[in-house]
Amino acid sequence: MKSSPRSRLLPSKHRDRSSTIRDPVRQSPRNAQLSRLVGTRLWTSRFLSHEERDALGNVVVSTRSVSANTDLVRQGERADSLFIVADGWACRYTTTREGGRQFPALMVPGDVGNLDSLMFDRLDYGVRTLTQATIVSLPRDRVLALAAQHPGIGRTFTWLALVENAILSIWALSLGRRSAKERLVHLLCELSVRLDAEDGNESSFAFPLTQEHIADALGLTNIHVNRTMQQLRSNGMIGTANRTMTLPDVQSLRDICGFDLSYLHIQPSAEAQLA
Amino acid sequence: MKSSPRSRLLPSKHRDRSSTIRDPVRQSPRNAQLSRLVGTRLWTSRFLSHEERDALGNVVVSTRSVSANTDLVRQGERADSLFIVADGWACRYTTTREGGRQFPALMVPGDVGNLDSLMFDRLDYGVRTLTQATIVSLPRDRVLALAAQHPGIGRTFTWLALVENAILSIWALSLGRRSAKERLVHLLCELSVRLDAEDGNESSFAFPLTQEHIADALGLTNIHVNRTMQQLRSNGMIGTANRTMTLPDVQSLRDICGFDLSYLHIQPSAEAQLA
DNA sequence: CGGGTCGTTGACACATTTCAAGTTTAGTGG
DNA sequence: CCACTAAACTTGAAATGTGTCAACGACCCG
Numbered sequence: 001m002k003s004s005p006r007s008r009l010l011p012s013k014h015r016d017r018s019s020t021i022r023d024p025v026r027q028s029p030r031n032a033q034l035s036r037l038v039g040t041r042l043w044t045s046r047f048l049s050h051e052e053r054d055a056l057g058n059v060v061v062s063t064r065s066v067s068a069n070t071d072l073v074r075q076g077e078r079a080d081s082l083f084i085v086a087d088g089w090a091c092r093y094t095t096t097r098e099g100g101r102q103f104p105a106l107m108v109p110g111d112v113g114n115l116d117s118l119m120f121d122r123l124d125y126g127v128r129t130l131t132q133a134t135i136v137s138l139p140r141d142r143v144l145a146l147a148a149q150h151p152g153i154g155r156t157f158t159w160l161a162l163v164e165n166a167i168l169s170i171w172a173l174s175l176g177r178r179s180a181k182e183r184l185v186h187l188l189c190e191l192s193v194r195l196d197a198e199d200g201n202e203s204s205f206a207f208p209l210t211q212e213h214i215a216d217a218l219g220l221t222n223i224h225v226n227r228t229m230q231q232l233r234s235n236g237m238i239g240t241a242n243r244t245m246t247l248p249d250v251q252s253l254r255d256i257c258g259f260d261l262s263y264l265h266i267q268p269s270a271e272a273q274l275a
Numbered sequence: 276m277k278s279s280p281r282s283r284l285l286p287s288k289h290r291d292r293s294s295t296i297r298d299p300v301r302q303s304p305r306n307a308q309l310s311r312l313v314g315t316r317l318w319t320s321r322f323l324s325h326e327e328r329d330a331l332g333n334v335v336v337s338t339r340s341v342s343a344n345t346d347l348v349r350q351g352e353r354a355d356s357l358f359i360v361a362d363g364w365a366c367r368y369t370t371t372r373e374g375g376r377q378f379p380a381l382m383v384p385g386d387v388g389n390l391d392s393l394m395f396d397r398l399d400y401g402v403r404t405l406t407q408a409t410i411v412s413l414p415r416d417r418v419l420a421l422a423a424q425h426p427g428i429g430r431t432f433t434w435l436a437l438v439e440n441a442i443l444s445i446w447a448l449s450l451g452r453r454s455a456k457e458r459l460v461h462l463l464c465e466l467s468v469r470l471d472a473e474d475g476n477e478s479s480f481a482f483p484l485t486q487e488h489i490a491d492a493l494g495l496t497n498i499h500v501n502r503t504m505q506q507l508r509s510n511g512m513i514g515t516a517n518r519t520m521t522l523p524d525v526q527s528l529r530d531i532c533g534f535d536l537s538y539l540h541i542q543p544s545a546e547a548q549l550a
Numbered sequence: 551c552g553g554g555t556c557g558t559t560g561a562c563a564c565a566t567t568t569c570a571a572g573t574t575t576a577g578t579g580g
Numbered sequence: 581c582c583a584c585t586a587a588a589c590t591t592g593a594a595a596t597g598t599g600t601c602a603a604c605g606a607c608c609c610g
Binding site: 210211212222223226227230 | 555556557558559
Binding site for chain 2: 076092094095096097098100101102104105115116118119120122124125144147148149151154155157158159161162164165166168169170171172173175176177178218219258262263265
């Protein structure tokens with residue numbers, strides 16, 4: 001399961017910049033909504049029984065399509081639903097007073113956007129789409145009730161939170177101790193794995209991020225990201241064309257930045273179990 | 276409740292450098308062990324019923340005193356217990372191949388050291404004491420069983436993981452987008468709150484970290500931390516004497532770095548409720 | 551065709567690191 | 581109690597990675 005079709009991931013550039021979502025759009029029939037969860041990080045948790053998975057599926061209240069650069073929640077706001085990115089890319093973002101922006105997380109298809117909303121009234125970060133995206137919403141109250149009834153669901157949320165923690169810890173290591181080149185390569189290695197884009201030692205995946213987005217993830221300026229990418233391109237370490245990222249030699253990229261995928265805590269059994 | 280007596284926090288410098296713990300030392304009678312949890316972040320969770328709190332307390336298997344610079348778990352190792360830092364300071368640390376070190380978290384009295392051990396077989400980071408410390412251990416299996424039986428316990432772990440997440444997100448913002456001075460001041464503001472050391476606009480707390488520890492938390496070199504601290508000292512923004520940190524004007528420090536304590540998710544009711 | 555986002559380039563500034571001493575401090579052993 | 585030692589802290593000079601500022605170019609969509 002390589003990434004989604006390219007058209008879906010392309011940001012729609014001249015519409016709805018910085019808008020906030022209003023109404024659920026494109027309501028689908030209930031069965032379709034349930035099926036939107038399939039393949040999601042939440043859905044494939046190995047801690048869920050079949051019964052628990054069904055219970056979660058029945059809680060989906062809406063599946064909507066959202067354009068690029070839309071805030072799902074803003075910093076300091078309250079969110080009554082858990083947002084799952086079924087398709088497209090999104091980010092969590094934090095900002096300094098002076099306007100410096102940092103992404104503590106990038107979300108790709110299947111990720112949960114605002115786990116914190118389960119426990120906190122106000123979010124410490126904003127969540128925003130980076131591309132056109134399909135968002136599945138689960139109402140917080142019903143999810144919490146389910147978690148109290150079903151141990152597997154509660155455990156799944158703890159697990160999700162801890163995986164986010166592990167990823168964020170490695171990001172901190174990159175931010176604090178790695179050079180620009182290492183940071184960039186490390187991010188690409190991470191995305192390659194998370195998107196399940198690897199085929200032997202090669203990898204290729206739809207890549208909708210602008211250089212500014214990358215900069216916000218890596219704690220660099222877009223200009224320096226640009227120069228660093230050019231260096232990698234001219235060395236043949238990466239290829240970019242048609243909004244597609246190509247990594248011809250994954251292993252040597254991993255060697256450059258000391259990438260070890262164990263921190264992603266991929267569960268190889270989960271998909272197999274559900275297939 | 277200001278911080279612990281100074282003697283407790285001083286690292287014992289010429290003993291047990293880099294050693295690993297062997298046996299539980301100084302076993303205390305059971306009642307005393309239970310009471311070691313009191314005041315802990317886990318214990319004061321507002322999601323716990325009295326019954327659940329007792330259940331957790333009964334799971335404590337050991338309370339031991341550990342010298343400074345001791346690994347409780349090393350990177351990639353397995354831990355069968357949850358470690359709670361009842362007294363003293365500790366850190367989580369990650370490293371690059373080249374030896375660059377980054378702390379994704381600092382633990383002060385009351386914090387849980389290795390929540391991830393609940394869900395992962397291998398830890399993505401090491402946990403190490405920075406001072407002599409008192410460590411309470413809860414066996415992972417029994418804790419997991421409790422979490423499955425008692426919704427409040429399960430919910431508490433999710434909550435703990437999400438708070439760590441929130442803190443780490445703000446650390447990422449510091450690492451990626453703040454200057455050395457801002458990072459340092461922000462860390463001091465955070466510690467001042469977490470240690471409950473503030474008295475009006477002043478704050479004073481035992482501070483056992485070396486400048487190298489600070490550097491590892493902030494993604495800087497110890498030398499630059501030194502220069503930055505001197506600058507703050509000469510401006511009267513901070514005072515350091517006898518391993519005690521004094522912040523004479525907390526508000527102006529917060530203004531320097533844009534500190535907003537909401538990300539710490541302090542629960543003012545929790546202590547009152549238990550007092 | 552035109553406007554705007556995104557990508558690219560160059561020259562320069564500067565925060566932070568590196569390297570290489572020294573000095574102070576706090577425990578240790580005689 | 582003093583001398584000894586290692587860790588922690590301090591200082592200076594020079595190197596460098598990354599940021600800043602200011603353009604220009606390419607492309608896409610309306």
